[in-house]
Amino acid sequence: MQKISCLNPISKLGLELLEQDKYQVVEENDVDALLVRSFKMHDYEMPSTLKAIGRAGAGVNNIPLEKCAEKGIVVFNTPGANANGVKELVLASLLMSSRDLLGGVNWVKSIAEESDIPQKVEKNKKQFAGPEIMGKKIGVIGLGAIGAMVANAASALGMEVLGYDPFISVEGAWGLSTEVKRAVSLDEIYTQADYISIHVPAIDATKGMLNCEAFDKMKEGVRIINLSRGELVNDDDMEIAIKNGKVAQYVTDFPNEKVAAMDNVITIPHLGASTPESEDNCAIMAVLQIKDYLENGNITNSVNYPQCSLGICQAPARLAINHQNVTNMVGQITTLLANNNINIIDMVNKSKDKWAYTLIDLESDITDDTVKKLESIEGIVKVRVIK
Numbered sequence: 001m002q003k004i005s006c007l008n009p010i011s012k013l014g015l016e017l018l019e020q021d022k023y024q025v026v027e028e029n030d031v032d033a034l035l036v037r038s039f040k041m042h043d044y045e046m047p048s049t050l051k052a053i054g055r056a057g058a059g060v061n062n063i064p065l066e067k068c069a070e071k072g073i074v075v076f077n078t079p080g081a082n083a084n085g086v087k088e089l090v091l092a093s094l095l096m097s098s099r100d101l102l103g104g105v106n107w108v109k110s111i112a113e114e115s116d117i118p119q120k121v122e123k124n125k126k127q128f129a130g131p132e133i134m135g136k137k138i139g140v141i142g143l144g145a146i147g148a149m150v151a152n153a154a155s156a157l158g159m160e161v162l163g164y165d166p167f168i169s170v171e172g173a174w175g176l177s178t179e180v181k182r183a184v185s186l187d188e189i190y191t192q193a194d195y196i197s198i199h200v201p202a203i204d205a206t207k208g209m210l211n212c213e214a215f216d217k218m219k220e221g222v223r224i225i226n227l228s229r230g231e232l233v234n235d236d237d238m239e240i241a242i243k244n245g246k247v248a249q250y251v252t253d254f255p256n257e258k259v260a261a262m263d264n265v266i267t268i269p270h271l272g273a274s275t276p277e278s279e280d281n282c283a284i285m286a287v288l289q290i291k292d293y294l295e296n297g298n299i300t301n302s303v304n305y306p307q308c309s310l311g312i313c314q315a316p317a318r319l320a321i322n323h324q325n326v327t328n329m330v331g332q333i334t335t336l337l338a339n340n341n342i343n344i345i346d347m348v349n350k351s352k353d354k355w356a357y358t359l360i361d362l363e364s365d366i367t368d369d370t371v372k373k374l375e376s377i378e379g380i381v382k383v384r385v386i387k
């Protein structure tokens with residue numbers, strides 16, 4: 001029986017995929033796998049039993065990826081599974097940043113007990129007026145699952161779209177509307193866009209990228225949408241840019257004490273992926289990936305180990321070995337197996353940056369002693385016998 005624990009609420013459509021004769025969903029620490037959403041895991045005590053973490057979502061800045069890789073813990077995410085949920089909230093954000101819907105609605109509520117409301121509405125509505133988005137230019141930074149959907153949707157709404165992503169995948173590029181123009185630098189976006197929507201992960205290279213240097217280059221009255229991560233924006237610089245009129249509106253899905261108190265900021269309580277559809281999609285994808293890893297050793301959509309598969313395990317035994325990506329690992333592993341009279345039926349070895357993964361189907365069972373010898377090879381961090 002494998003044990004799985006959830007560090008955040010996970011949709012039951014996903015959890016139902018865990019067969020009761022194979023899996024137990026528990027609240028203990030010593031589990032085989034964890035399912036998580038935004039729970040911050042940097043100080044989390046990883047149990048020695050832990051083999052995998054499934055992030056039911058896209059962003060993985062809440063998980064210590066390198067620390068996990070060193071312990072042979074494979075971290076998965078669910079690319080694209082919540083992209084439509086976020087795209088729809090970006091569209092709402094674009095409209096809310098233009099037309100003062102929130103101001104107007106709140107004002108009507110504030111006069112709800114008064115008389116002559118229709119007359120007051122007609123007299124006061126002009127203070128909540130704002131421009132249309134059609135014909136305006138939007139810069140989309142990051143054209144992955146969400147950015148590409150935002151770019152296409154903005155184009156369909158009649159906006160001129162400039163997209164910037166120096167690392168765009170081939171599949172991502174194929175999915176973009178031909179109306180989306182390529183920006184070759186961020187400066188192109190900053191100097192031309194009336195609206196900027198940012199869709200990049202929070203990593204060292206992107207943290208604080210929307211700062212005073214960037215704001216200085218932007219058009220007066222630009223509207224900025226950030227449904228990606230709060231860390232991408234330097235809040236002190238944003239405050240100045242709002243005060244001096246450079247930024248007309250800032251919409252963020254990541255409020256903190258500072259931005260929550262700022263004028264001309266629309267703060268959403270991290271609702272981008274909070275739709276039943278996105279929650280179900282993410283949970284199902286995370287659970288299926290975790291199951292395939294626990295049951296067959298296959299890796300799909302890991303962020304710290306390579307993609308790697310030998311299909312469903314039908315051999316008498318399968319070895320799954322997490323190791324450093326250094327020379328002669330495969331040589332040492334296969335020599336050790338040969339010296340112990342174990343024949344290999346099939347194998348695959350893949351690497352991703354500093355880490356590598358080897359799956360080996362064996363013609364016969366393997367003894368605990370041989371597994372111990374494998375574990376003692378320098379650079380190997382985890383050995384699992386799948387069957």
Ligand SMILES: NC(=O)C1=CN([C@@H]2O[C@H](COP(=O)(O)OP(=O)(O)OC[C@H]3O[C@@H](n4cnc5c(N)ncnc54)[C@H](O)[C@@H]3O)[C@@H](O)[C@H]2O)C=CC1
Nearest residue numbers: 058059142143144145146165167199200201227228272273
């Ligand atoms: N508000 C919410 O609830 C949600 C927020 N997110 C956030 O949105 C981010 C993007 O999500 P997805 O589109 O699903 O991820 P993705 O991985 O499909 O796309 C990210 C894109 O950013 C690009 N990129 C990376 N560094 C870049 C740089 N320096 N400049 C320009 N482009 C760069 C990559 O090439 C990739 O195409 C996530 O990392 C997460 O932080 C994601 C889902 C829900």
Ligand SMILES: O=C(O)C(=O)COP(=O)(O)O
Nearest residue numbers: 037038057058059273274
């Ligand atoms: O998928 C992401 O990156 C998100 O930010 C969604 O987070 P959540 O699962 O709603 O806590």
